[in-house]
Amino acid sequence: MSAKEIILPKRKAVLVAGGAGFLGSHLCDRLVASGHVVYCVDNLQTGLRQNLHQLEQNRCFTFIQHDIRDPLPKGLKVDEIYNLACPASPLHYQADPIYTLMTCVVGTRQLLEFAARNSARFVQASTSEVYGDPLEHPQNETYWGHVNPVGPRACYDEGKRAAEALCFDYLRLGKVDLRVARIFNTYGPRMRADDGRIISNFIMQALSGRPLTIYGSGKQTRSFCYVSDLIQGLMALMAVTATLTAPVNLGNPQEFTVLKLAKLILALTGSSSELSYEPLPIDDPQRRKPNIERARDLLRWSPTTSLPQGLPPTVVWFGECGQAIGGKKRPLPVDYAPRPVIA
Ligand code: NAD
Ligand code: UDP
Numbered sequence: 001m002s003a004k005e006i007i008l009p010k011r012k013a014v015l016v017a018g019g020a021g022f023l024g025s026h027l028c029d030r031l032v033a034s035g036h037v038v039y040c041v042d043n044l045q046t047g048l049r050q051n052l053h054q055l056e057q058n059r060c061f062t063f064i065q066h067d068i069r070d071p072l073p074k075g076l077k078v079d080e081i082y083n084l085a086c087p088a089s090p091l092h093y094q095a096d097p098i099y100t101l102m103t104c105v106v107g108t109r110q111l112l113e114f115a116a117r118n119s120a121r122f123v124q125a126s127t128s129e130v131y132g133d134p135l136e137h138p139q140n141e142t143y144w145g146h147v148n149p150v151g152p153r154a155c156y157d158e159g160k161r162a163a164e165a166l167c168f169d170y171l172r173l174g175k176v177d178l179r180v181a182r183i184f185n186t187y188g189p190r191m192r193a194d195d196g197r198i199i200s201n202f203i204m205q206a207l208s209g210r211p212l213t214i215y216g217s218g219k220q221t222r223s224f225c226y227v228s229d230l231i232q233g234l235m236a237l238m239a240v241t242a243t244l245t246a247p248v249n250l251g252n253p254q255e256f257t258v259l260k261l262a263k264l265i266l267a268l269t270g271s272s273s274e275l276s277y278e279p280l281p282i283d284d285p286q287r288r289k290p291n292i293e294r295a296r297d298l299l300r301w302s303p304t305t306s307l308p309q310g311l312p313p314t315v316v317w318f319g320e321c322g323q324a325i326g327g328k329k330r331p332l333p334v335d336y337a338p339r340p341v342i343a
Contacts, residue, residue, distance in 0.1 A: 020047030091196030104159030184251025188227030216280030
């Protein structure tokens with residue numbers, strides 16, 4: 001092939017809303033590494049500038065402190081938009097439930113309008129929480145879910161469901177070319193030590209010799225996806241050329257009980273922490289496991305990192321939480337077991 005025939009991948013301008021968060025910062029890294037120009041839009045509600053330290057000097061990266069509930073800054077032109085802006089841990093999204101619901105609905109609408117004006121392709125980060133406490137197992141995208149619309153999780157579950165409804169209305173009206181990812185529990189470096197989720201709580205507790213807090217019997221299940229797999233899935237979803245008229249599950253179908261996860265983390269850290277049984281949070285889903293056939297077929301995507309492979313780098317990350325990162329100290333949280341509303 002002559003030099004003339006070499007086709008370089010088109011450099012795109014990509015907006016990542018929520019780009020300072022756990023998933024968003026990894027996505028920004030991958031997009032910049034792929035040669036794109038990235039605009040990270042984030043109000044730092046739960047995200048951290050330190051997550052973007054490695055990109056701050058890169059000319060292809062711009063951080064814009066902005067709340068997506070407000071109209072996007074004028075003059076910004078992009079080809080693609082990922083909407084990850086929303087608190088994701090139960091502790092964080094329940095801390096200010098009205099904010100969470102409005103971020104999902106008003107924020108998503110602002111971004112969809114912006115996408116329509118830019119003719120930009122759009123990926124919406126939805127969640128397995130749209131299935132609520134599912135009565136079907138594993139969860140297919142065709143399942144409509146079992147959600148308590150008035151409980152303490154509703155601000156997130158119903159917010160994300162409303163955001164999906166908005167997205168598909170924009171699609172049906174021909175306003176935006178979009179795709180909806182239903183993301184299942186994802187973990188890895190850059191999770192916040194104080195976000196109250198199971199992986200962060202258990203690792204921080206194990207490393208500090210405190211008891212691991214098992215909510216309920218510990219027999220409830222989750223299926224954990226490593227962050228690099230998930231980011232690859234999101235980018236594959238954006239890249240697919242077909243019009244997608246339905247959501248796509250992204251997650252790792254390997255299912256673990258809470259107790260099994262506790263034992264894995266104790267073994268991995270060599271910790272002698274005990275188990276402490278505590279009440280189950282209200283409306284806590286009992287079983288969760290994605291059916292990812294649709295992602296396999298449409299995107300040729302499936303996760304490659306098992307939980308035993310993904311936990312060690314995550315433990316290293318949490319172990320370094322007190323070390324200097326990006327020239328700043330990340331303080332260890334005083335309370336390693338913050339938790340959401342209980343039954
Ligand atoms: P995160 O809390 O680390 O990141 C969310 C980011 O959005 C933060 O940087 C936060 O500051 C920003 N944000 C929140 N409200 C905003 C607003 N109004 N305007 C601008 N920025 C705002 O969470 P995460 O784990 O990285 O999750 C990212 C997305 O993926 C969320 O939409 C979440 O619902 C979805 N998701 C995540 C998981 C998971 O396991 N991590 C599972 C399902 C869905
Ligand atoms: N959980 C637990 N101990 C903890 C934190 C969470 O037993 O310290 C349980 C929680 O009750 C739920 C599961 O772990 O059944 C996953 O909780 P997480 O908050 O990580 O995410 P969710 O999937 O509920 O949004």
